[in-house]
Amino acid sequence: MAEITRDVLIVGAGAAGLTAANDLRKAGLSVAVLEARDRVGGRLWTDVIDGAMLEIGGQWVSPDQDALKEAIEELGLETYSRYREGDSVYVGPDGQAHRFTGEMFPVAPETEAEIARITDILDALVAEIDPDKPWEHPNAADWDSISWDAWLRQQTDDDEAVRNLAFATGSAMLTKPTHAFSLLQSLLMAASAGSYSNLVDADFILDERVVGVCSRCLCAWPSVWATTCC
Numbered sequence: 596m597a598e599i600t601r602d603v604l605i606v607g608a609g610a611a612g613l614t615a616a617n618d619l620r621k622a623g624l625s626v627a628v629l630e631a632r633d634r635v636g637g638r639l640w641t642d643v644i645d646g647a648m649l650e651i652g653g654q655w656v657s658p659d660q661d662a663l664k665e666a667i668e669e670l671g672l673e674t675y676s677r678y679r680e681g682d683s684v685y686v687g688p689d690g691q692a693h694r695f696t697g698e699m700f701p702v703a704p705e706t707e708a709e710i711a712r713i714t715d716i717l718d719a720l721v722a723e724i725d726p727d728k729p730w731e732h733p734n735a736a737d738w739d740s741i742s743w744d745a746w747l748r749q750q751t752d753d754d755e756a757v758r759n760l761a762f763a764t765g766s767a768m769l770t771k772p773t774h775a776f777s778l779l780q781s782l783l784m785a786a787s788a789g790s791y792s793n794l795v796d797a798d799f800i801l802d803e804r805v806v807g808v809c810s811r812c813l814c815a816w817p818s819v820w821a822t823t824c825c
């Protein structure tokens with residue numbers, strides 16, 4: 596059995612593990628990163644499918660992502676503004692694709708009103724949270740004991756409104772089912788973006804992309820991982 600002797604052993608060569616490894620090496624410590632997969636990157640992943648290079652994981656950079664922007668600058672990478680022209684596409688409960696323009700999905704007026712009402716509630720809750728210390732809010736324990744999905748369903752019977760509100764932090768951001776994390780985690784995610792409204796504002800949250808691909812961030816870091824990169 597191979598023996599690895601380092602000051603610090605990190606499990607997982609995703610962005611968090613590799614960032615930690617980089618910082619620890621800068622602080623003069625020796626580091627090894629263990630990765631279960633045969634590639635680094637975790638949820639940052641670029642692959643070639645039918646000859647096209649596609650981003651399969653994280654790829655957008657938003658103005659609130661200070662640490663990511665610092666990493667991009669440190670690595671000498673550049674970003675470009677996301678393509679914003681043309682229609683958007685909404686797939687609702689009917690399973691059909693509907694083209695639309697503007698900010699709001701093409702939902703019924705009553706669903707739109709419910710989304711706006713609950714968004715206001717969420718913005719008010721998010722404004723109370725310190726993104727660096729979410730656990731210090733007096734309601735933190737309560738908010739951490741109810742799932743994001745269950746809390747939304749307490750607010751409204753409108754299933755389409757719940758789904759539209761839920762996906763921003765669920766499948767889009769944390770990439771987890773909405774029953775699998777708490778209201779507190781959802782509020783924290785939104786707090787890190789400044790507000791829930793920011794989080795669902797495509798112009799804000801999907802602002803820039805990395806020239807080349809986002810996983811270049813990982814390839815540019817010093818080779819501290821146990822498997823090979825790129």
Ligand SMILES: Cc1cc2nc3c(=O)[nH]c(=O)nc-3n(C[C@H](O)[C@H](O)[C@H](O)COP(=O)(O)OP(=O)(O)OC[C@H]3O[C@@H](n4cnc5c(N)ncnc54)[C@H](O)[C@@H]3O)c2cc1C
Nearest residue numbers: 607608609610611630631637638639651652653654655770
């Ligand atoms: C489709 C998609 C789109 C996204 N879009 C964006 C976006 O546009 N902008 C954005 O900012 N974020 C986006 N994200 C989220 C972003 O990609 C993640 O938040 C981020 O990559 C998570 O990094 P991490 O290091 O915390 O975890 P991960 O990337 O999950 O890394 C964890 C690593 O640990 C490894 N591991 C786990 N357990 C073990 C073990 N026991 N032993 C060894 N290795 C182990 C895993 O294999 C993995 O490589 C997106 C995610 C997805 C999936």
